[in-house]
Amino acid sequence: MILAILFAYWGYKKANDSGRNGILWGFIALAVFIGSQLIVGLLLGVGIGIGIAVFGWSETIFEDYDILFRIIGVVAGIIGGYLVLKYLDRIPQGETYNAPPPPPTFQG
Numbered sequence: 001m002i003l004a005i006l007f008a009y010w011g012y013k014k015a016n017d018s019g020r021n022g023i024l025w026g027f028i029a030l031a032v033f034i035g036s037q038l039i040v041g042l043l044l045g046v047g048i049g050i051g052i053a054v055f056g057w058s059e060t061i062f063e064d065y066d067i068l069f070r071i072i073g074v075v076a077g078i079i080g081g082y083l084v085l086k087y088l089d090r091i092p093q094g095e096t097y098n099a100p101p102p103p104p105t106f107q108g
Helices: 002-017 022-055 066-089
Strands: none
Touching: 002 022, 002 066, 022 066
């Protein structure tokens, strides 16, 4: 929980420093941190469920390796949050504007 709050704060701060919407990027950093943990947990659960059904793995594998699965999820969240923060380190490109040619001048 502390890491989620820290990533939201760091995303907010980095976005404001680079001229972006801080609140939006704070929520994005938070969502990526939590979402990557959820995705990794879902993938591990599906993979282990298939392993139990197809390969006959022990049904207590979830309880046996609970700490390992949690660590993998937190590491995935840290990597996802770090990638968002690295993206915010890049300076945003300014809008390109092609001005029309100047009006002609007549000297007489």
